[in-house]
Amino acid sequence: MTNKFEEPYILVCTSKSQMLFSKDLLDKEGIENDLIPTPKGFGGVCTTAIKFDKKFEQKVREIIKKNNIEYEGIYSLKDKYKYNLSEIFNMNISDTLKDIVKKVEANIELNKEEIKYLLEVENEEYDALIRMADIIRKECVGDRIEIRAAIEFSNYCRKNCNYCGVRRDNKIKRYRMTEEEIIDEVEKLYKVGIKTVILQSGEDPYYTTDRMLSIIKEIKQKFRMGITLSIGEREEEEYRLFSDAGVNNYLLKIETASRRLFELIHPDDDYDIRVKHTRLIKEAGMRAASGGMIGLPTQTIDEIAEDIIFQRDFGIHMIGFGPFLPAKGTPYENCKPGDLKLSLKVVAVTRIVCQHVFLPATTAIATLHPDGQTLALKAGANTIMLISTPPSLRDNYQIYSNKNMVDLSFAIKSTRDAKRKLPKYLNYDYLKELGYEIEDELI
Structure with a gap:
């Protein structure tokens, strides 16, 4: 899979050209990075951010300043968007699913076992899954197709x-x-x-x-x-x-x-x-x-x-x-x-x-x-x-x-x-x- 980051940060640039220029500079400096869809709360659904580890934050700031990079900001992914899933807890769901919903609400990545649990839900837990996805869809991309x-x-x-x-x-x-x-x-x-x-x-x-x-x-x-x-x-x-x-x-x-x-x-x-x-x-x-x-x-x-x-x-x-x-x-x-x-x-x-x-x-x-x-x-x-x-x-x-x-x-x-x-x-x-x-x- 792609690179793992102990404490992930993102750089959000103002344009595709500035993003590609920045990535090239980070690559040349040996800074481990990856391109990801800009997370909710940091930019539009069509945009791309550069993900890197906090240990490189100061170096990244120096690079963008030296090269006059046009950018929106540098953000910690600890500050990711939080969802309100309170209505899901009122449904007839197991403690296991409640724990998963808490992680989703806090925007914490799910592991494979939690994903497998969601793929195997039935009855009211299936309804809860569909409703949870619909809430997140509305928050992220709205109602327009x-x-x-x-x-x-x-x-x-x-x-x-x-x-x-x-x-x-x-x-x-x-x-x-x-x-x-x-x-x-x-x-x-x-x-x-x-x-x-x-x-x-x-x-x-x-x-x-x-x-x-x-x-x-x-x-x-x-x-x-x-x-x-x-x-x-x-x-x-x-x-x-x-x-x-x-x-x-x-x-x-x-x-x-x-x-x-x-x-x-x-x-x-x-x-x-x-x-x-x-x-x-x-x-x-x-x-x-x-x-x-x-x-x-x-x-x-x-x-x-x-x-x-x-x-x-x-x-x-x-x-x-x-x-x-x-x-x-x-x-x-x-x-x-x-x-x-x-x-x-x-x-x-x-x-x-x-x-x-x-x-x-x-x-x-x-x-x-x-x-x-x-x-x-x-x-x-x-x-x-x-x-x-x-x-x-x-x-x-x-x-x-x-x-x-x-x-x-x-x-x-x-x-x-x-x-x-x-x-x-x-x-x-x-x-x-x-x-x-x-x-x-x-x-």
Whole structure:
């Protein structure tokens, strides 16, 4: 896992460039540090802080003064935000859960055994878990849903993951979108008011660094939208070029933090390389997005707890946990899908453990159960990803079978049913012209 700090402090800079400059200076001085999502109470949900040990505080202050670093402040994590969870104690819960709630209320990190306990709660303790996650969600990210949109621009993949419907050996109709086709789809999202587009594909070498940079730069120049890339493992220099071109986030899922299980489901991937790339993405200046599948064949509760700890300890900004769903034509096509209730527990526990991050109500959970997305929003999730691949291509991008093609209408319904609010940035006048029915209380 990442570095451990006896008495952790954070440096919060005023911009991404100042943060990266500061990290480079600390690295050169041999000061052990890590990049983490800025904790609640010290900065916005989209920002990154530099974590270091108190023993280096004076040296860090000297470095930022000498180099005229623009920063918000240096803070002790002893002063972390405290939550009011008093209503949870009035529920019918065990002394063990009460002790865990006290730690959460004081914002003290939970250990693996405590996380496992939360993953196994039932009955009223399950209700307490969901309510606790919802309180923390509201405190950290508010009631408004973040809506992003994915364009799955290629289903070619050089990898052969055992669970994936677009794996190299699967006999499916392959496609690639041209740059012009991608930009046309992005323009549609821009008109709707979407602020972040996710460019997703298999690991397709056809899309070279130059091709990707051309697409990225055109999106930035024409639409000034946020960009998330999800195109698999790339070279270290590519990550830096993508970041410099304006990519904000990079989604590279670990899928499981268990080395045993990772090697079982990824016959041509290396666990240590995947972990290394997670670090490289952060060090390039992009926000790291990760996550995993719940209910993989042979997966244990202990391994799921490790998955959540991985996301916390690696400072992941957007964490997508969803149920495993079998895909036709894969070695796992006849395996049992993940469990809805366990998937919701994982969403809730991840919110409690990681707090000030984006948690998607995944397309997978919306596929597993018609109300899955709404239930995930009630369990601590705050983000919905629309499927914005051209309709003629969508059925050919099936990471798992029978995927729910979550569109804006579905997202609006999920938001309404969860009693949440839509983002302010959508173009509501245009949406109403298109025929969407959106009540004022959702806005």
